[in-house]
Amino acid sequence: MPVPLERSPIAPRRHLLREMVEERIRSAILAGTLAPGELLHDAELQDWLGVSRTPIRDALNELARAGLIEMEPNRYTRVAEVCEAHDALDALQAFGVLLGGVMRLAVPRMGDKDRRRIAREVERVRDGLLGDAPGAARDRAYEMCDRIAELACNEHLLQMYRGASAGFFHKLPVETFLLQADPVVLRGHLEALATAVRDGDGVAAELAVEAIYQVPR
Incomplete structure:
Protein backbone atom coordinates (compact mmCIF):
# COMPACT_ATOMS: atom_id res chain seq x y z
CA MET A 1 0.00 0.00 0.00
CA PRO A 2 1.48 3.40 -0.94
CA VAL A 3 2.16 6.28 1.42
CA PRO A 4 -1.24 7.72 2.43
CA LEU A 5 -2.36 10.56 0.17
CA GLU A 6 -4.27 12.37 2.88
CA ARG A 7 -1.97 14.79 4.66
CA SER A 8 -1.38 14.05 8.32
CA PRO A 9 1.04 16.74 9.50
CA ILE A 10 3.03 16.25 12.66
CA ALA A 11 2.87 19.12 15.11
CA PRO A 12 6.07 19.18 17.22
CA ARG A 13 5.55 19.27 20.95
CA ARG A 14 7.93 18.24 23.68
CA HIS A 15 9.44 15.26 21.88
CA LEU A 16 12.05 15.55 19.20
CA LEU A 17 10.56 15.86 15.74
CA ARG A 18 12.65 12.93 14.50
CA GLU A 19 11.20 10.69 17.20
CA MET A 20 7.67 11.65 16.24
CA VAL A 21 8.33 10.99 12.55
CA GLU A 22 9.98 7.69 13.43
CA GLU A 23 6.98 6.59 15.50
CA ARG A 24 4.50 7.52 12.75
CA ILE A 25 6.39 5.56 10.10
CA ARG A 26 6.96 2.62 12.46
CA SER A 27 3.25 2.46 13.25
CA ALA A 28 2.37 2.53 9.54
CA ILE A 29 4.76 -0.36 8.87
CA LEU A 30 3.51 -2.51 11.75
CA ALA A 31 -0.10 -1.83 10.77
CA GLY A 32 0.61 -2.89 7.19
CA THR A 33 -0.21 0.55 5.75
CA LEU A 34 3.34 0.53 4.40
CA ALA A 35 3.85 -2.97 3.04
CA PRO A 36 7.02 -5.11 2.98
CA GLY A 37 9.19 -4.17 0.01
CA GLU A 38 7.41 -0.86 -0.59
CA LEU A 39 9.67 1.93 -1.82
CA LEU A 40 9.74 5.05 0.33
CA HIS A 41 10.32 8.40 -1.34
CA ASP A 42 11.29 11.46 0.66
CA ARG A 53 13.53 16.08 4.64
CA THR A 54 16.03 16.14 7.52
CA PRO A 55 13.87 14.59 10.28
CA ILE A 56 12.54 12.07 7.76
CA ARG A 57 16.04 10.90 6.80
CA ASP A 58 17.06 10.79 10.46
CA ALA A 59 13.97 8.71 11.28
CA LEU A 60 14.58 6.35 8.36
CA ASN A 61 18.16 5.81 9.50
CA GLU A 62 16.92 4.84 12.97
CA LEU A 63 14.29 2.52 11.51
CA ALA A 64 16.97 0.90 9.34
CA ARG A 65 19.00 0.17 12.47
CA ALA A 66 15.87 -1.41 13.98
CA GLY A 67 15.43 -3.65 10.94
CA LEU A 68 12.21 -2.07 9.67
CA ILE A 69 13.77 -0.26 6.71
CA HIS A 86 14.25 -20.91 6.29
CA ASP A 87 15.20 -17.83 8.38
CA ALA A 88 12.14 -17.83 10.61
CA LEU A 89 13.47 -20.13 13.33
CA ASP A 90 16.71 -18.17 13.69
CA ALA A 91 14.72 -14.95 14.08
CA LEU A 92 12.39 -16.55 16.62
CA GLN A 93 15.27 -17.82 18.72
CA ALA A 94 17.17 -14.52 18.61
CA PHE A 95 14.14 -12.61 19.85
CA GLY A 96 13.40 -15.30 22.44
CA VAL A 97 16.83 -14.88 23.99
CA LEU A 98 16.33 -11.10 24.25
CA LEU A 99 12.75 -11.23 25.56
CA GLY A 100 13.66 -14.01 27.98
CA GLY A 101 16.30 -11.77 29.53
CA ARG A 116 -1.85 -9.64 37.73
CA ARG A 117 -2.37 -7.30 34.80
CA ILE A 118 0.46 -8.74 32.70
CA ALA A 119 -0.67 -12.31 33.45
CA ARG A 120 -4.15 -11.46 32.19
CA GLU A 121 -2.63 -9.92 29.07
CA VAL A 122 -0.66 -13.11 28.42
CA GLU A 123 -3.91 -15.07 28.65
CA ARG A 124 -5.63 -12.69 26.22
CA VAL A 125 -2.71 -13.08 23.80
CA ARG A 126 -3.01 -16.86 24.14
CA ASP A 127 -6.73 -16.82 23.41
CA GLY A 128 -6.30 -14.51 20.41
CA LEU A 129 -3.35 -16.34 18.87
CA LEU A 130 -5.06 -19.71 19.15
CA GLY A 131 -8.54 -18.37 18.40
CA ASP A 132 -9.90 -16.22 15.63
CA ALA A 133 -7.95 -12.99 16.21
CA PRO A 134 -4.22 -13.71 15.74
CA GLY A 135 -3.52 -10.29 14.21
CA ALA A 136 -5.03 -8.42 17.14
CA ALA A 137 -3.17 -10.76 19.51
CA ARG A 138 0.09 -9.88 17.77
CA ASP A 139 -0.58 -6.18 18.35
CA ARG A 140 -1.51 -6.86 21.98
CA ALA A 141 1.68 -8.88 22.48
CA TYR A 142 3.79 -6.05 21.03
CA GLU A 143 2.33 -3.51 23.45
CA MET A 144 2.50 -5.92 26.38
CA CYS A 145 6.14 -6.82 25.82
CA ASP A 146 7.08 -3.16 25.50
CA ARG A 147 5.47 -2.50 28.88
CA ILE A 148 7.30 -5.46 30.40
CA ALA A 149 10.60 -4.06 29.10
CA GLU A 150 9.81 -0.79 30.89
CA LEU A 151 9.14 -2.70 34.12
CA ALA A 152 12.62 -4.25 33.97
CA CYS A 153 13.87 -0.81 35.11
CA ASN A 154 17.06 -1.12 33.09
CA GLU A 155 17.50 1.67 30.57
CA HIS A 156 20.23 -0.12 28.61
CA LEU A 157 18.11 -3.24 28.21
CA LEU A 158 15.04 -1.16 27.35
CA GLN A 159 16.89 0.61 24.52
CA MET A 160 18.25 -2.68 23.23
CA TYR A 161 14.80 -4.29 23.35
CA ARG A 162 13.04 -1.40 21.64
CA GLY A 163 15.73 -1.32 18.98
CA ALA A 164 14.97 -4.93 18.06
CA SER A 165 11.33 -5.62 18.88
CA ALA A 166 9.59 -3.65 16.14
CA GLY A 167 11.80 -5.21 13.48
CA PHE A 168 11.05 -8.68 14.82
CA PHE A 169 7.29 -8.18 14.89
CA HIS A 170 7.42 -6.85 11.33
CA LYS A 171 9.73 -9.47 9.85
CA LEU A 172 7.91 -12.38 11.46
CA PRO A 173 4.20 -11.99 10.68
CA VAL A 174 1.86 -13.78 13.05
CA GLU A 175 1.07 -16.36 10.35
CA THR A 176 4.76 -17.28 10.11
CA PHE A 177 5.04 -17.45 13.89
CA LEU A 178 2.09 -19.83 14.15
CA LEU A 179 3.44 -22.06 11.38
CA GLN A 180 6.52 -22.64 13.53
CA ALA A 181 4.52 -23.77 16.58
CA ASP A 182 2.36 -26.69 17.63
CA PRO A 183 -0.85 -25.09 18.98
CA VAL A 184 -1.16 -27.45 21.95
CA VAL A 185 2.47 -26.95 22.95
CA LEU A 186 2.23 -23.19 22.45
CA ARG A 187 -0.84 -23.02 24.67
CA GLY A 188 1.04 -24.83 27.44
CA HIS A 189 4.01 -22.49 27.25
CA LEU A 190 1.79 -19.39 27.35
CA GLU A 191 -0.08 -20.74 30.36
CA ALA A 192 3.25 -21.44 32.06
CA LEU A 193 4.28 -17.85 31.35
CA ALA A 194 1.07 -16.45 32.86
CA THR A 195 1.57 -18.57 35.98
CA ALA A 196 5.23 -17.53 36.33
CA VAL A 197 4.30 -13.84 36.06
CA ARG A 198 1.58 -14.19 38.70
CA ASP A 199 4.04 -15.96 41.00
CA GLY A 200 6.76 -13.36 40.45
CA ASP A 201 9.14 -16.09 39.26
CA GLY A 202 11.54 -14.46 36.81
CA VAL A 203 13.46 -17.64 36.04
CA ALA A 204 10.29 -19.58 35.19
CA ALA A 205 9.06 -16.65 33.07
CA GLU A 206 12.36 -16.56 31.20
CA LEU A 207 12.23 -20.30 30.51
CA ALA A 208 8.61 -20.09 29.36
CA VAL A 209 9.43 -17.28 26.91
CA GLU A 210 12.41 -19.17 25.57
CA ALA A 211 10.21 -22.22 25.07
CA ILE A 212 7.63 -20.12 23.21
CA TYR A 213 10.34 -18.91 20.85
CA GLN A 214 11.95 -22.35 20.59
CA VAL A 215 15.29 -21.49 22.18
CA PRO A 216 17.09 -24.83 22.75
CA ARG A 217 17.42 -25.83 26.39
Missing part, protein backbone atom coordinates in the same frame (compact mmCIF):
# COMPACT_ATOMS: atom_id res chain seq x y z
CA ALA A 43 8.92 13.77 -1.20
CA GLU A 44 5.90 11.55 -0.53
CA LEU A 45 6.81 11.20 3.14
CA GLN A 46 7.31 14.95 3.44
CA ASP A 47 3.89 15.59 1.91
CA TRP A 48 2.23 13.00 4.14
CA LEU A 49 3.81 14.13 7.41
CA GLY A 50 4.23 17.83 6.69
CA VAL A 51 7.86 18.00 7.79
CA SER A 52 11.18 18.70 6.09
CA GLU A 70 16.28 -1.44 4.10
CA MET A 71 18.50 1.20 2.50
CA GLU A 72 20.92 0.99 -0.42
CA PRO A 73 22.66 4.34 -1.12
CA ASN A 74 21.61 5.88 -4.44
CA ARG A 75 19.36 2.89 -5.16
CA TYR A 76 16.40 2.56 -2.81
CA THR A 77 14.88 3.03 0.61
CA ARG A 78 12.14 0.49 1.25
CA VAL A 79 10.18 -1.27 3.94
CA ALA A 80 12.06 -4.40 5.02
CA GLU A 81 10.90 -7.70 3.60
CA VAL A 82 9.58 -10.37 5.95
CA CYS A 83 11.68 -13.41 6.81
CA GLU A 84 11.82 -16.31 4.42
CA ALA A 85 10.68 -19.63 5.90
CA VAL A 102 13.77 -8.96 29.79
CA MET A 103 11.39 -11.29 31.65
CA ARG A 104 14.14 -12.47 33.98
CA LEU A 105 14.71 -8.91 35.18
CA ALA A 106 11.19 -7.51 34.94
CA VAL A 107 9.01 -10.12 36.62
CA PRO A 108 10.64 -9.99 40.09
CA ARG A 109 10.52 -6.19 39.99
CA MET A 110 6.81 -5.97 39.22
CA GLY A 111 4.31 -5.04 41.91
CA ASP A 112 1.34 -7.30 42.56
CA LYS A 113 -0.96 -5.17 40.42
CA ASP A 114 1.38 -5.25 37.43
CA ARG A 115 1.89 -9.01 37.75
Whole structure:
Protein backbone atom coordinates (compact mmCIF):
# COMPACT_ATOMS: atom_id res chain seq x y z
CA MET A 1 0.00 0.00 0.00
CA PRO A 2 1.48 3.40 -0.94
CA VAL A 3 2.16 6.28 1.42
CA PRO A 4 -1.24 7.72 2.43
CA LEU A 5 -2.36 10.56 0.17
CA GLU A 6 -4.27 12.37 2.88
CA ARG A 7 -1.97 14.79 4.66
CA SER A 8 -1.38 14.05 8.32
CA PRO A 9 1.04 16.74 9.50
CA ILE A 10 3.03 16.25 12.66
CA ALA A 11 2.87 19.12 15.11
CA PRO A 12 6.07 19.18 17.22
CA ARG A 13 5.55 19.27 20.95
CA ARG A 14 7.93 18.24 23.68
CA HIS A 15 9.44 15.26 21.88
CA LEU A 16 12.05 15.55 19.20
CA LEU A 17 10.56 15.86 15.74
CA ARG A 18 12.65 12.93 14.50
CA GLU A 19 11.20 10.69 17.20
CA MET A 20 7.67 11.65 16.24
CA VAL A 21 8.33 10.99 12.55
CA GLU A 22 9.98 7.69 13.43
CA GLU A 23 6.98 6.59 15.50
CA ARG A 24 4.50 7.52 12.75
CA ILE A 25 6.39 5.56 10.10
CA ARG A 26 6.96 2.62 12.46
CA SER A 27 3.25 2.46 13.25
CA ALA A 28 2.37 2.53 9.54
CA ILE A 29 4.76 -0.36 8.87
CA LEU A 30 3.51 -2.51 11.75
CA ALA A 31 -0.10 -1.83 10.77
CA GLY A 32 0.61 -2.89 7.19
CA THR A 33 -0.21 0.55 5.75
CA LEU A 34 3.34 0.53 4.40
CA ALA A 35 3.85 -2.97 3.04
CA PRO A 36 7.02 -5.11 2.98
CA GLY A 37 9.19 -4.17 0.01
CA GLU A 38 7.41 -0.86 -0.59
CA LEU A 39 9.67 1.93 -1.82
CA LEU A 40 9.74 5.05 0.33
CA HIS A 41 10.32 8.40 -1.34
CA ASP A 42 11.29 11.46 0.66
CA ALA A 43 8.92 13.77 -1.20
CA GLU A 44 5.90 11.55 -0.53
CA LEU A 45 6.81 11.20 3.14
CA GLN A 46 7.31 14.95 3.44
CA ASP A 47 3.89 15.59 1.91
CA TRP A 48 2.23 13.00 4.14
CA LEU A 49 3.81 14.13 7.41
CA GLY A 50 4.23 17.83 6.69
CA VAL A 51 7.86 18.00 7.79
CA SER A 52 11.18 18.70 6.09
CA ARG A 53 13.53 16.08 4.64
CA THR A 54 16.03 16.14 7.52
CA PRO A 55 13.87 14.59 10.28
CA ILE A 56 12.54 12.07 7.76
CA ARG A 57 16.04 10.90 6.80
CA ASP A 58 17.06 10.79 10.46
CA ALA A 59 13.97 8.71 11.28
CA LEU A 60 14.58 6.35 8.36
CA ASN A 61 18.16 5.81 9.50
CA GLU A 62 16.92 4.84 12.97
CA LEU A 63 14.29 2.52 11.51
CA ALA A 64 16.97 0.90 9.34
CA ARG A 65 19.00 0.17 12.47
CA ALA A 66 15.87 -1.41 13.98
CA GLY A 67 15.43 -3.65 10.94
CA LEU A 68 12.21 -2.07 9.67
CA ILE A 69 13.77 -0.26 6.71
CA GLU A 70 16.28 -1.44 4.10
CA MET A 71 18.50 1.20 2.50
CA GLU A 72 20.92 0.99 -0.42
CA PRO A 73 22.66 4.34 -1.12
CA ASN A 74 21.61 5.88 -4.44
CA ARG A 75 19.36 2.89 -5.16
CA TYR A 76 16.40 2.56 -2.81
CA THR A 77 14.88 3.03 0.61
CA ARG A 78 12.14 0.49 1.25
CA VAL A 79 10.18 -1.27 3.94
CA ALA A 80 12.06 -4.40 5.02
CA GLU A 81 10.90 -7.70 3.60
CA VAL A 82 9.58 -10.37 5.95
CA CYS A 83 11.68 -13.41 6.81
CA GLU A 84 11.82 -16.31 4.42
CA ALA A 85 10.68 -19.63 5.90
CA HIS A 86 14.25 -20.91 6.29
CA ASP A 87 15.20 -17.83 8.38
CA ALA A 88 12.14 -17.83 10.61
CA LEU A 89 13.47 -20.13 13.33
CA ASP A 90 16.71 -18.17 13.69
CA ALA A 91 14.72 -14.95 14.08
CA LEU A 92 12.39 -16.55 16.62
CA GLN A 93 15.27 -17.82 18.72
CA ALA A 94 17.17 -14.52 18.61
CA PHE A 95 14.14 -12.61 19.85
CA GLY A 96 13.40 -15.30 22.44
CA VAL A 97 16.83 -14.88 23.99
CA LEU A 98 16.33 -11.10 24.25
CA LEU A 99 12.75 -11.23 25.56
CA GLY A 100 13.66 -14.01 27.98
CA GLY A 101 16.30 -11.77 29.53
CA VAL A 102 13.77 -8.96 29.79
CA MET A 103 11.39 -11.29 31.65
CA ARG A 104 14.14 -12.47 33.98
CA LEU A 105 14.71 -8.91 35.18
CA ALA A 106 11.19 -7.51 34.94
CA VAL A 107 9.01 -10.12 36.62
CA PRO A 108 10.64 -9.99 40.09
CA ARG A 109 10.52 -6.19 39.99
CA MET A 110 6.81 -5.97 39.22
CA GLY A 111 4.31 -5.04 41.91
CA ASP A 112 1.34 -7.30 42.56
CA LYS A 113 -0.96 -5.17 40.42
CA ASP A 114 1.38 -5.25 37.43
CA ARG A 115 1.89 -9.01 37.75
CA ARG A 116 -1.85 -9.64 37.73
CA ARG A 117 -2.37 -7.30 34.80
CA ILE A 118 0.46 -8.74 32.70
CA ALA A 119 -0.67 -12.31 33.45
CA ARG A 120 -4.15 -11.46 32.19
CA GLU A 121 -2.63 -9.92 29.07
CA VAL A 122 -0.66 -13.11 28.42
CA GLU A 123 -3.91 -15.07 28.65
CA ARG A 124 -5.63 -12.69 26.22
CA VAL A 125 -2.71 -13.08 23.80
CA ARG A 126 -3.01 -16.86 24.14
CA ASP A 127 -6.73 -16.82 23.41
CA GLY A 128 -6.30 -14.51 20.41
CA LEU A 129 -3.35 -16.34 18.87
CA LEU A 130 -5.06 -19.71 19.15
CA GLY A 131 -8.54 -18.37 18.40
CA ASP A 132 -9.90 -16.22 15.63
CA ALA A 133 -7.95 -12.99 16.21
CA PRO A 134 -4.22 -13.71 15.74
CA GLY A 135 -3.52 -10.29 14.21
CA ALA A 136 -5.03 -8.42 17.14
CA ALA A 137 -3.17 -10.76 19.51
CA ARG A 138 0.09 -9.88 17.77
CA ASP A 139 -0.58 -6.18 18.35
CA ARG A 140 -1.51 -6.86 21.98
CA ALA A 141 1.68 -8.88 22.48
CA TYR A 142 3.79 -6.05 21.03
CA GLU A 143 2.33 -3.51 23.45
CA MET A 144 2.50 -5.92 26.38
CA CYS A 145 6.14 -6.82 25.82
CA ASP A 146 7.08 -3.16 25.50
CA ARG A 147 5.47 -2.50 28.88
CA ILE A 148 7.30 -5.46 30.40
CA ALA A 149 10.60 -4.06 29.10
CA GLU A 150 9.81 -0.79 30.89
CA LEU A 151 9.14 -2.70 34.12
CA ALA A 152 12.62 -4.25 33.97
CA CYS A 153 13.87 -0.81 35.11
CA ASN A 154 17.06 -1.12 33.09
CA GLU A 155 17.50 1.67 30.57
CA HIS A 156 20.23 -0.12 28.61
CA LEU A 157 18.11 -3.24 28.21
CA LEU A 158 15.04 -1.16 27.35
CA GLN A 159 16.89 0.61 24.52
CA MET A 160 18.25 -2.68 23.23
CA TYR A 161 14.80 -4.29 23.35
CA ARG A 162 13.04 -1.40 21.64
CA GLY A 163 15.73 -1.32 18.98
CA ALA A 164 14.97 -4.93 18.06
CA SER A 165 11.33 -5.62 18.88
CA ALA A 166 9.59 -3.65 16.14
CA GLY A 167 11.80 -5.21 13.48
CA PHE A 168 11.05 -8.68 14.82
CA PHE A 169 7.29 -8.18 14.89
CA HIS A 170 7.42 -6.85 11.33
CA LYS A 171 9.73 -9.47 9.85
CA LEU A 172 7.91 -12.38 11.46
CA PRO A 173 4.20 -11.99 10.68
CA VAL A 174 1.86 -13.78 13.05
CA GLU A 175 1.07 -16.36 10.35
CA THR A 176 4.76 -17.28 10.11
CA PHE A 177 5.04 -17.45 13.89
CA LEU A 178 2.09 -19.83 14.15
CA LEU A 179 3.44 -22.06 11.38
CA GLN A 180 6.52 -22.64 13.53
CA ALA A 181 4.52 -23.77 16.58
CA ASP A 182 2.36 -26.69 17.63
CA PRO A 183 -0.85 -25.09 18.98
CA VAL A 184 -1.16 -27.45 21.95
CA VAL A 185 2.47 -26.95 22.95
CA LEU A 186 2.23 -23.19 22.45
CA ARG A 187 -0.84 -23.02 24.67
CA GLY A 188 1.04 -24.83 27.44
CA HIS A 189 4.01 -22.49 27.25
CA LEU A 190 1.79 -19.39 27.35
CA GLU A 191 -0.08 -20.74 30.36
CA ALA A 192 3.25 -21.44 32.06
CA LEU A 193 4.28 -17.85 31.35
CA ALA A 194 1.07 -16.45 32.86
CA THR A 195 1.57 -18.57 35.98
CA ALA A 196 5.23 -17.53 36.33
CA VAL A 197 4.30 -13.84 36.06
CA ARG A 198 1.58 -14.19 38.70
CA ASP A 199 4.04 -15.96 41.00
CA GLY A 200 6.76 -13.36 40.45
CA ASP A 201 9.14 -16.09 39.26
CA GLY A 202 11.54 -14.46 36.81
CA VAL A 203 13.46 -17.64 36.04
CA ALA A 204 10.29 -19.58 35.19
CA ALA A 205 9.06 -16.65 33.07
CA GLU A 206 12.36 -16.56 31.20
CA LEU A 207 12.23 -20.30 30.51
CA ALA A 208 8.61 -20.09 29.36
CA VAL A 209 9.43 -17.28 26.91
CA GLU A 210 12.41 -19.17 25.57
CA ALA A 211 10.21 -22.22 25.07
CA ILE A 212 7.63 -20.12 23.21
CA TYR A 213 10.34 -18.91 20.85
CA GLN A 214 11.95 -22.35 20.59
CA VAL A 215 15.29 -21.49 22.18
CA PRO A 216 17.09 -24.83 22.75
CA ARG A 217 17.42 -25.83 26.39
